[in-house]
Amino acid sequence: MEIYFAGSIRGAEADKPLFxxxxxxxxxxxxxxxxxxxxxxxxxxxxxxxxxxxELDTGWLKDADALVAEVSSPSLxxxxxxxYVEALGKPILCLYKRQQGRKLSAMIGGNRKLKIVEYDEEExxxxxxxxxxxxxxxx
Amino acid sequence: MEIYFAGSIRGAEADKPLFxxxxxxxxxxxxxxxxxxxxxxxxxxxxxxxxxxxELDTGWLKDADALVAEVSSPSLxxxxxxxYVEALGKPILCLYKRQQGRKLSAMIGGNRKLKIVEYDEEExxxxxxxxxxxxxxxx
Numbered sequence: 001m002e003i004y005f006a007g008s009i010r011g012a013e014a015d016k017p018l019f020x021x022x023x024x025x026x027x028x029x030x031x032x033x034x035x036x037x038x039x040x041x042x043x044x045x046x047x048x049x050x051x052x053x054x055e056l057d058t059g060w061l062k063d064a065d066a067l068v069a070e071v072s073s074p075s076l077x078x079x080x081x082x083x084y085v086e087a088l089g090k091p092i093l094c095l096y097k098r099q100q101g102r103k104l105s106a107m108i109g110g111n112r113k114l115k116i117v118e119y120d121e122e123e124x125x126x127x128x129x130x131x132x133x134x135x136x137x138x139x
Numbered sequence: 140m141e142i143y144f145a146g147s148i149r150g151a152e153a154d155k156p157l158f159x160x161x162x163x164x165x166x167x168x169x170x171x172x173x174x175x176x177x178x179x180x181x182x183x184x185x186x187x188x189x190x191x192x193x194e195l196d197t198g199w200l201k202d203a204d205a206l207v208a209e210v211s212s213p214s215l216x217x218x219x220x221x222x223y224v225e226a227l228g229k230p231i232l233c234l235y236k237r238q239q240g241r242k243l244s245a246m247i248g249g250n251r252k253l254k255i256v257e258y259d260e261e262e263x264x265x266x267x268x269x270x271x272x273x274x275x276x277x278x
Contacts, residue, residue, distance in 0.1 A: 008213065009244075050249030057246060071215055074147065077246035079215035083222020105148075107196060107216035110189030 001030030001137065004064035004085070007038065008075035018122070019070060022095075025126050026068060029133040033060040061085055066136055068129060071108055072097040079108070086113055093117065093132040095125045140169030140276065143203035143224070146177065147214035157261070158209060161234075164265050165207060168272040172199040200224055205275055207268060210247055211236040218247070225252055232256065232271040234264045 003026050007019045016038045023032050034057075048056060061067070067085040069078050071094045085092055093115045096104050103109075109116060117128040142165050146158045155177045162171050173196075187195060200206070206224040208217050210233045224231055232254045235243050242248075248255060256267040 050243075050245040051251065052249070053245035054249030054251075074213040074215055075244070076210055076213055076215075076218035076221070077244040079218020079220075080222040080244070080246045080250075081218075082215070083219040083226065087222065087226030104189075105214070105216040105219070106189040106192035107219045110191070110193030111219075112190065112193075 004067045005034050006078045006081045007070040008073040067092045069094050143206045144173045145217045145220045146209035147212040206231045208233050
């Protein structure tokens with residue numbers, strides 16, 4: 001099982017410590033292809049230009065069995081990755097932390113091909129990942 | 140010629156007056172399918188729930204001959220629309236207003252299937268739209 005974890009990287013509100021805990025949790029189910037994408041000091045991506053990052057990440061999207069996307073912050077990259085993986089027909093889980101005065105994009109929240117889970121507590125997100133991966137594993 | 144114009148709607152930095160000037164400019168080339176999407180008081184979208192908006196917008200994406208996306212603000216919806224239209228094999232122009240201390244997502248900026256134009260002045264964006272549409276019209 002290869003899992004692509006997506007989250008806002010360049011957005012102002014990117015929550016890298018949380019993303020790392022999500023990746024660690026997902027690692028119990030399989031290989032997380034983007035496990036080092038949220039390390040600022042990771043040498044591989046830093047050596048790459050934008051086209052190199054694009055080629056690396058879309059290669060992983062093609063390899064992945066499933067996409068888990070954290071969609072609490074607006075992000076062109078995460079939105080693009082969801083559209084890309086949906087076109088490949090692979091299962092997608094979107095995790096959205098409820099925030100006062102904000103609303104998830106209708107292009108994500110209104111898309112019935114996506115599994116959308118809204119959470120308040122981190123544990124709810126962890127449980128949603130377990131349920132999502134278990135459902136894929138069972139034929 | 141039917142053109143889908145995309146821009147951040149729910150993002151904090153959405154610049155609706157600018158988007159309306161872009162749409163007005165694009166209208167000289169053909170029908171802009173999303174011409175009313177940036178009117179807050181437009182009755183049609185307000186009556187729709189998120190799934191209705193999703194179905195309406197993806198219907199337009201399927202109809203469109205081209206996508207013009209304003210990508211200066213992070214947006215899940217705009218990123219998704221770019222991924223969706225790219226999968227349909229249609230031409231895409233991305234307009235990015237240069238901003239100090241900010242950088243366009245690598246998934247957009249590093250994607251060579253997209254035409255990316257960075258602008259400082261509004262007129263540069265208008266000219267880029269003209270060139271993009273003219274190139275599509277010429278076989």
